[in-house]
Amino acid sequence: MSPTAVLHSEWIKIRSVRSSFGALLAVFAVALVFNVLLYATVGGPEPDGAGDPVADALFQITFAQIAAIAFGATAVSSEYVHGAVRNSLAAVPHRSLFFAAKTAVVAVAALGTGLVTAFVTFFSGQAFAGEHAIGLGEPGALRACVGAGLYLALIALFAAGLTFLLRSAVAVMSLLIPFLLMVSFVVGDVSAGVADYLPDRAGRQILHQDPVGALGPWAGLGVTALWAVAALLAGWWAVTRRDA
Amino acid sequence: MTSIHVTDLTKEYGGKRAVDRLTFTVEPGRVTGFLGPNGAGKSTTMRLVLGLDRPASGTATVGGRAYTALDEPLRTVGALLDAQAAHASRTARDHLRALAVSNRIPARRVDEVLEETGLASAARRRVRVFSLGMRQRLGIAAALLGDPAVLLLDEPSNGLDPEGIVWIRELLRRLAGEGRTVLVSSHLMNETATFADHLVVLGRGRLLADVPMRDFIDAHSHARVRVRTGDPVLLRAALARQGYAVADGADGDGRWLVEGATAEQVGAVAAREGVPVFELADERASLEQAYLALTTDAGAAEFAAAPRTTPTREV
The missing domain is CATH 3.40.50.300 (P-loop containing nucleotide triphosphate hydrolases)
Incomplete structure (x- = not known):
């Protein structure tokens, strides 16, 4: 089997299913719309410029990550609707290759979209920020933009890995979205320490100019990467061991 | 291959x-x-x-x-x-x-x-x-x-x-x-x-x-011949002597069904007796009949409908 051919095939699959390709575009669209609305109407999350200017500039990533979860989940779950995976595995019986190709395509698509989203929305908001506007020269800004792209890709992979395991986008999204939007929020205020190691909070350290908490920006992103790797290992185990 | x-x-x-x-x-x-x-x-x-x-x-x-x-x-x-x-x-x-x-x-x-x-x-x-x-x-x-x-x-x-x-x-x-x-x-x-x-x-x-499908049908169906003749009395007697059961066909159009015989056997009897035969053919079971014969014998159907029983009611 040619890995290039299998990668190409997986790209066609993602490209040709509305839900997954739509979710990928939504990562960018949600971030852009939210960011422009926030800056154009009230001048940003903290318009007086009192907060962390880098974190404010990338506030929209919190919302884009929901679309990233949807992308990672639907890109994989489309295989588990009506047993489509049987067609896929009949074409590519080498299961690790099938898994690796799909994961790689999700990673590259999410990273590309994530980076574009981070940089474009960084500037789109600043265009409305007036006197408080910052550029990429601001300390931590470039790191935060690159980190935001990586973060979105890791979150998509986290969701993809879980979907290989649970075989349902609905299950994964109803698990992850409330978790990221609420649990992490609530628990985060109650107990610092453990909460710093949750997949989303750890990874979002890199969006701050001067992150507070146990983890530094890159260490935080590393923790999110570990979560993603753990989910992918579980997914790989399920794909290679289960009957299709 | x-x-x-x-x-x-x-x-x-x-x-x-x-x-x-x-x-x-x-x-x-x-x-x-x-x-x-x-x-x-x-x-x-x-x-x-x-x-x-x-x-x-x-x-x-x-x-x-x-x-x-x-x-x-x-x-x-x-x-x-x-x-x-x-x-x-x-x-x-x-x-x-x-x-x-x-x-x-x-x-x-x-x-x-x-x-x-x-x-x-x-x-x-x-x-x-x-x-x-x-x-x-x-x-x-x-x-x-x-x-x-x-x-x-x-x-x-x-x-x-x-x-x-x-x-x-x-x-x-x-x-x-x-x-x-x-x-x-x-x-x-x-x-x-x-x-x-x-x-x-x-x-x-x-x-x-x-x-092979042909063998399957032959194996799971019994031989039967359809015959139409110009001299029913003579042929019927001749077949009976050979031990073949003869039944009138369902259509009542002069065709008979000979159970347990092949067209070759009935043809040979008719030739020996000099009886004119207008029509002579093996009645083959359909694949469906053969299949049902096999799967019923083998008790193969897991989800067969239960046989209908007439409910009895106390009056």
Whole structure:
């Protein structure tokens, strides 16, 4: 089997299913719309410029990550609707290759979209920020933009890995979205320490100019990467061991 | 040669044997009908051959190799398992393109199989809007994509209109005529009788028969001859002397049915007696009758309807 051919095939699959390709575009669209609305109407999350200017500039990533979860989940779950995976595995019986190709395509698509989203929305908001506007020269800004792209890709992979395991986008999204939007929020205020190691909070350290908490920006992103790797290992185990 | 070899294959789901020490071979150049009641293990066997499920024991090979060891398997084996398996929001063309690309099958084959299955005009429509018959054709198109030497088709005529059924019959005959190995499962006996040369019959996961279709029908039906003669009295007496039971045909048109005899035997008696015979033919059982005789004997049907009992009521 040619890995290039299998990668190409997986790209066609993602490209040709509305839900997954739509979710990928939504990562960018949600971030852009939210960011422009926030800056154009009230001048940003903290318009007086009192907060962390880098974190404010990338506030929209919190919302884009929901679309990233949807992308990672639907890109994989489309295989588990009506047993489509049987067609896929009949074409590519080498299961690790099938898994690796799909994961790689999700990673590259999410990273590309994530980076574009981070940089474009960084500037789109600043265009409305007036006197408080910052550029990429601001300390931590470039790191935060690159980190935001990586973060979105890791979150998509986290969701993809879980979907290989649970075989349902609905299950994964109803698990992850409330978790990221609420649990992490609530628990985060109650107990610092453990909460710093949750997949989303750890990874979002890199969006701050001067992150507070146990983890530094890159260490935080590393923790999110570990979560993603753990989910992918579980997914790989399920794909290679289960009957299709 | 690209035969399918199934050897001592066993598969259990939750302690229940779906396929039980199954051994048979599917040869090239003929259509092998794969029969059995619901739940007999036909689809499971196909999944095991394709390496989608793992057997508890035993092996299944295609051309002497495990399916999972084939490089670019769609070029060797084409399969239709479930016509619903194409993602509803993809177009027919994209569905086939993703499969073709993974096995480096040239893009022109996608258009060829769409043409061949009559879907060319629907190629850019989403599978969501397809009728069951169109999905079935798309599944068959996918199976034909790699111009494979071996075809495994699970209920290919499901949902096809009468024209489609004639089409699939001719397609199967042609594919076998080209020397390909063709395994077709079905629960429609009269349909299977029109295209199969050979039969593999399962019941409760076990092999009940692996024989040419002609032999299968002969083995599971008793001989009976239909005869019409110019001298009924003489022939009837002659046949009775030979120990044959003669019954009037149901139509009352002068045709008789001779039980337990072949046309050769009745013809010989008539010739010896000098009785003119206008009509003489073996009454063959249909595949359906033969199949039911076998599966009833074997107690093979797992989900047969319970016999109707008349409820008794106290007055």
